[in-house]
Amino acid sequence: MKAIAVYDDGEEPVVIDKPRPEPGAGEALVRTLRVGVDGTDHEVIAGGHGGTPTGEDHIVLGHEAVGVVEDPNDTPFDRGDVVVPTVRRPPNGANEYFARGEPDMAPDGQYHERGIVGAHGFMAEYFTSPAEFLVEVPPSIAEWGFLVEPASITEKALEHAAASRSAFHWDPESALVLGNGSLGLLTVAMLDPDFDRVYCLGRRERPDPTIDVIESLGATYVNSNDTSVSAVPDAHEPMDLVFEATGYAPHAFETIEALAPNGVGALLGVPADWEFEVAGGRLHRELVLHNKALVGSVNSGYEHFEAAVESLAALPESFLTDLVTGIHPLDEFEAAFVDDDTTIKTAVEFTAYEER
Amino acid sequence: MKAIAVYDDGEEPVVIDKPRPEPGAGEALVRTLRVGVDGTDHEVIAGGHGGTPTGEDHIVLGHEAVGVVEDPNDTPFDRGDVVVPTVRRPPNGANEYFARGEPDMAPDGQYHERGIVGAHGFMAEYFTSPAEFLVEVPPSIAEWGFLVEPASITEKALEHAAASRSAFHWDPESALVLGNGSLGLLTVAMLDPDFDRVYCLGRRERPDPTIDVIESLGATYVNSNDTSVSAVPDAHEPMDLVFEATGYAPHAFETIEALAPNGVGALLGVPADWEFEVAGGRLHRELVLHNKALVGSVNSGYEHFEAAVESLAALPESFLTDLVTGIHPLDEFEAAFVDDDTTIKTAVEFTAYEER
Numbered sequence: 001m002k003a004i005a006v007y008d009d010g011e012e013p014v015v016i017d018k019p020r021p022e023p024g025a026g027e028a029l030v031r032t033l034r035v036g037v038d039g040t041d042h043e044v045i046a047g048g049h050g051g052t053p054t055g056e057d058h059i060v061l062g063h064e065a066v067g068v069v070e071d072p073n074d075t076p077f078d079r080g081d082v083v084v085p086t087v088r089r090p091p092n093g094a095n096e097y098f099a100r101g102e103p104d105m106a107p108d109g110q111y112h113e114r115g116i117v118g119a120h121g122f123m124a125e126y127f128t129s130p131a132e133f134l135v136e137v138p139p140s141i142a143e144w145g146f147l148v149e150p151a152s153i154t155e156k157a158l159e160h161a162a163a164s165r166s167a168f169h170w171d172p173e174s175a176l177v178l179g180n181g182s183l184g185l186l187t188v189a190m191l192d193p194d195f196d197r198v199y200c201l202g203r204r205e206r207p208d209p210t211i212d213v214i215e216s217l218g219a220t221y222v223n224s225n226d227t228s229v230s231a232v233p234d235a236h237e238p239m240d241l242v243f244e245a246t247g248y249a250p251h252a253f254e255t256i257e258a259l260a261p262n263g264v265g266a267l268l269g270v271p272a273d274w275e276f277e278v279a280g281g282r283l284h285r286e287l288v289l290h291n292k293a294l295v296g297s298v299n300s301g302y303e304h305f306e307a308a309v310e311s312l313a314a315l316p317e318s319f320l321t322d323l324v325t326g327i328h329p330l331d332e333f334e335a336a337f338v339d340d341d342t343t344i345k346t347a348v349e350f351t352a353y354e355e356r
Numbered sequence: 357m358k359a360i361a362v363y364d365d366g367e368e369p370v371v372i373d374k375p376r377p378e379p380g381a382g383e384a385l386v387r388t389l390r391v392g393v394d395g396t397d398h399e400v401i402a403g404g405h406g407g408t409p410t411g412e413d414h415i416v417l418g419h420e421a422v423g424v425v426e427d428p429n430d431t432p433f434d435r436g437d438v439v440v441p442t443v444r445r446p447p448n449g450a451n452e453y454f455a456r457g458e459p460d461m462a463p464d465g466q467y468h469e470r471g472i473v474g475a476h477g478f479m480a481e482y483f484t485s486p487a488e489f490l491v492e493v494p495p496s497i498a499e500w501g502f503l504v505e506p507a508s509i510t511e512k513a514l515e516h517a518a519a520s521r522s523a524f525h526w527d528p529e530s531a532l533v534l535g536n537g538s539l540g541l542l543t544v545a546m547l548d549p550d551f552d553r554v555y556c557l558g559r560r561e562r563p564d565p566t567i568d569v570i571e572s573l574g575a576t577y578v579n580s581n582d583t584s585v586s587a588v589p590d591a592h593e594p595m596d597l598v599f600e601a602t603g604y605a606p607h608a609f610e611t612i613e614a615l616a617p618n619g620v621g622a623l624l625g626v627p628a629d630w631e632f633e634v635a636g637g638r639l640h641r642e643l644v645l646h647n648k649a650l651v652g653s654v655n656s657g658y659e660h661f662e663a664a665v666e667s668l669a670a671l672p673e674s675f676l677t678d679l680v681t682g683i684h685p686l687d688e689f690e691a692a693f694v695d696d697d698t699t700i701k702t703a704v705e706f707t708a709y710e711e712r
Contacts, residue, residue, distance in 0.1 A: 105524050105647055107617035164520035164649060168461050252640040261463035267644050274637030281630030284608040287652030288623050291461055293520060294650045296643030301524075 003124035004333055004348065005058040006045050013045060013061055013337060015330065023128045029071035030083060030134070032350040034327065035123045036064030036146035037336050038182065039247075044116055045337075051117030062123030063087045063115040066137060066145025068353070075131035082353070083134040084148040085122060086305055087113050104156060104299035113299070125330075125350050135305040141313050142353045144320050147186065147345075151308035152300035153268065154187045154243075159304065161241060161266040164293045168262070172240030173197060176222070176232060176258060179245035180210040182323060182345035183268070187243050188219050189319050190311050199236060201229065210344060213322045229254035239263055247271045252294070256283045261290040268297055359480035360689055360704065361414040362401050369401060369417055369693060371686065377484045384487060385427035386439060388706040390683065391479045392420030392502035393692050394538065395603075400472055401693075407473030418479030419443045419471035422493060422501025424709070431487035438709070439490040440504040441478060442661055443469050460512060460655035469655070481686075481706050491661040497669050498709045500676050503542065503701075507664035508656035510543045510599075513622040515660065517597060520620050520649045528596030529553060532578070532588060532614060535601035536566040538679060538701035539624070543599050544575050545675050546667050555592060557585065566700060569678045585610035595619055603627045608650070612639045617646040622653055 001020045006013050023029045041061055044051065052059045069081040077083065088103035088111040097106035115121020137145045162170070173196040177184045180202030188200045200214045201222040214221045220236065227235045229242075229251050238260030244251050247269030255265035286292060300308075326346040328336040336346040357376045362369050379385045397417055399405055408415045425437040433439065444459035444467040453462035471477020493501045518526070529552040533540045536558030544556045556570045557578040570577045576592065583591045585598075585607050594616030600607050603625030611621035642648060656664075682702040684692040692702040 100525050102524050105618055107646065160520075160523045160647070160649075163523035164516075164651060166522060167516045167519035168458050169456050247640075249636040249640040252643065253634075253636060262461055267640065269640065270644055271637040271640050273635065273641075275633050276636050277631050277633050278609075278636065279629065280605040280609060280632050280634065281627040284603075284605040284623065284625065284627050285629075287608065287650065288626055289654050290463065290652065291516070291654060292652050293516075294643060295520060296646065296648045298645050298647060 001125040002330055003060045004062065005060045007058040008052055010058075011045070013333070015333065016058070018060070018124065020126050021128045023071060023073040025074060026130050027128045028069050028073055028075045028077050028083075028131055028134060029126060029128050030067035030085070031070040031126055032065060032067040032122060032124060033142065033353050034066055034146045034347040034349050035062040036150065036345065036347045038064060038150060040116055041337070042339065051113070053119055059115065060120035060122075060124055061115050062121035063113065064146045064149040064347075065122035065127070066142060066148065067122075067127070070126065077131060077134065077136070082137045082139055082142040082145060084137050084145050084305060084309070085114070085127070085129045086133045086135065086302060087116070087149065088299060089114060089119055089133065091118060101303065102301050104301045104304070123348060132302070135302065135309060137309055138313060139355050141309070144312060146347045147312055147320070148305060148308045150183050150186055151190065151312050152304040153183065154190055155304040155307040155311065156300040157243065157266040157268055157295075157297035160295050160297050161264045164264050164295050165262065170262065172263075174237055174239045174260070175199070175241040175243065176201060176239040177243045177245065178229065178251050178255070180204060180214065181245065184245045185210060185213050185323055185344065187245065188214060189217055189315050191243070192217055192219065193314070195241070197237070199232070199239070201232070204341070209322070209325070209342060213319070213344070216322065217319060230257040232258045233260075241266070244269055249274050250276060253278045253283060255294065256286050256292060259290070259292050262292070264293045264295060266295050266297055357481035358686055359416045360418065361416045363414040364408055366414075367401070369689070371689065372414065374416070374480065376482050379427060379429040379484045381430060382486050383484045384425050384429055384431045384433050384439075384490060385482060385484050386423035386441070386490070387426040387482055388421060388423040388478060388480060389498065389709050390422055390502045390703040390705050391418040392506070392701065392703045394420060394506065396472055397693070398695065405473050407469070409475055415471070416476035416480055417471050418477035419469065420502045420505040421478035421483070422498060422504065423483070426482065433487060433490065433492070438493045438495055438498040438501060440493050440501050440661060440665070441470070441483070441485045442489045442491065442658060443472070443505065444655060445470060445475055445489065447474060457659065458657050460657045460660070479704060488658070491658065491665060493665050494669060495711050497665070500668060502703045503668055503676070504661060504664045506539050506542055507546065507668050508660040509539065509624065510546055511660040511663040511667065512656040513599065513624055513651075513653035516651050516653050517620045517622040520651050521618070524618070526618060528619075530593055530595050530616070531555070531597040531599065532557060532595040533599045533601065534585065534607050534611070536560060536570065537601065540601045541566060541569050541679055541700065543601065544570060545573055545671050547599070548573055548575065549670070551597070553593070555588070555595070557588070560697070565678070565681070565698060569675070569700070572678065573675060586613040588614045597622070600625055605630050606632060609634045609639060611650065612642050612648060615646070615648050618648070620649045620651060622651050624653055
């Protein structure tokens with residue numbers, strides 16, 4: 001079968017031939033429909049994760065997949081079920097985090113991530129997975145199923161942020177998403193039903209397709225070239241929730257100043273080392289005197305995938321068609337890895353979905 | 357009656373004469389037993405809070421009080437009941453925060469704090485209070501009742517910290533308290549039953565009475581002159597919980613590095629403005645990749661006072677006698693405001709408690 005991989009000594013993804021995998025006990029064989037591309041894929045390609053599986057000289061890319069069950073084997077699935085695989089796998093048998101259904105809370109060394117670190121990804125015509133790592137998706141959203149994984153990242157971050165506010169009455173109205181990449185836009189759409197006012201900060205100038213998407217959702221675009229994160233409360237309003245999806249480290253700290261009293265910042269970006277000056281005294285004092293919180297969040301658990309399926313099914317189709325700017329067949333897969341100002345979200349299509 | 361106050365143009369607290377207050381509708385008259393002194397009192401004396409009640413040229417000090425009901429008036433209390441007053445009061449009738457029993461979550465302008473900002477404190481022979489701001493205390497701990505307020509601060513911070521970890525299975529074992537002042541030591545004692553290993557960081561050298569208290573509780577003293585907060589994981593172990601009670605702003609940021617994966621830092625200090633460099637990229641990344649959280653916490657609500665009464669009643673008497681280094685009668689009140697290396701916690705005694 002064909003797969004898209006990056007070699008340890010390669011700089012670009014290439015199509016390779018690999019044997020079609022055989023499902024083991026408790027595993028289903030899945031025929032891949034589509035696999036999304038995100039910033040993490042570009043980091044894997046650049047070698048930033050160093051996660052080639054042991055004994056291999058390449059890693060198959062892709063962690064945002066949707067497929068149909070080709071061979072249920074001994075799992076409870078039926079042939080033709082549409083499924084999305086979760087990303088983390090236990091490296092050496094199960095551990096307590098996986099046993100609890102919380103692989104996203106496993107520390108370093110207690111997980112592999114398919115397509116990212118220690119295990120091959122899903123950018124192949126077929127993949128196998130234990131049944132407990134497959135989430136069923138309604139056929140109606142099969143074509144958008146590659147968005148379940150990124151949506152699950154948002155579900156987890158929002159759940160953890162809300163949990164941090166659960167010791168008191170919290171009735172948030174305003175939310176600011178930092179970053180107008182595909183995860184930021186997806187989050188704006190997911191926040192829309194629950195928040196009265198949603199803002200999204202980016203550094204693009206008009207005309208720009210991401211600004212169009214933000215405004216079509218009824219949200220407000222904040223141009224960071226005009227308004228810094230710290231200045232958002234004066235320029236707009238203090239935010240009950242800030243969702244950081246930029247990986248720009250100063251934003252994590254400025255988030256404290258963008259928050260309303262009793263607000264929470266969910267941090268998702270993964271910046272490189274970088275030292276800089278902060279208004280540390282004021283930030284510390286702000287956190288304390290106004291009961292603010294910062295909550296870091298990585299990856300997602302099975303329940304977040306399930307919640308993401310529901311959220312995705314509720315999103316307007318028009319938003320999804322605006323968000324996804326390119327679905328590229330395997331023989332034109334390079335186009336899915338182009339990241340320019342006209343690209344928002346892309347996926348590689350291995351097989352077109354046909355409802356049975 | 358006598359009261360201890362600080363004048364706007366004064367530099368030290370003085371004893372003044374004031375009329376004994378008359379309880380209004382729904383208020384009880386309380387005869388004061390003891391009132392504790394803490395760092396906030398020193399800030400009020402230094403003018404750092406600027407909280408003199410409107411139309412006054414002085415503020416009666418004291419927010420850590422215990423007393424006995426002298427006149428229940430129309431409240432449900434009985435004469436002789438031992439009570440501790442909460443600190444925040446609605447400035448102009450009630451507001452939603454007070455209506456919900458969450459005055460600690462009220463933003464600026466929606467609260468006064470007795471003895472701190474906008475309202476006279478409890479350092480007087482008598483005070484009045486609406487019944488809903490009085491918490492009953494068992495006579496057995498009447499003499500320690502002035503510790504209920506600081507213990508309530510810890511209760512709230514720990515509740516909010518735990519809430520931030522409530523979206524997953526969190527079974528913390530190790531805790532680090534930053535600061536060996538009276539609140540830090542009280543917190544070490546309160547954490548002791550729930551954590552396997554408790555550490556307390558301070559900058560004192562041996563011999564020192566606070567180190568003796570820490571060790572008598574079975575906790576480990578960490579000398580910050582030898583071990584920075586960031587170095588604690590290597591020198592000891594990563595911490596599931598960090599409780600910051602120093603107000604030293606770099607500690608708020610170093611807390612992120614002291615935490616174990618999935619850990620939480622509760623921040624309580626209130627530093628002045630101060631800009632400094634941080635390893636911002638690494639700190640941001642640490643928060644995200646290891647699901648860490650920082651939760652600021654100020655003041656406390658009625659339920660935290662109730663929880664504090666229970667916690668205080670469960671603390672060893674030997675710890676309390678070690679912690680409280682001075683109970684000073686009104687005519688020697690100046691001694692309660694001396695803050696040297698032999699002082700841990702002091703209180704002014706207005707009336708000795710006599711059980712009826």
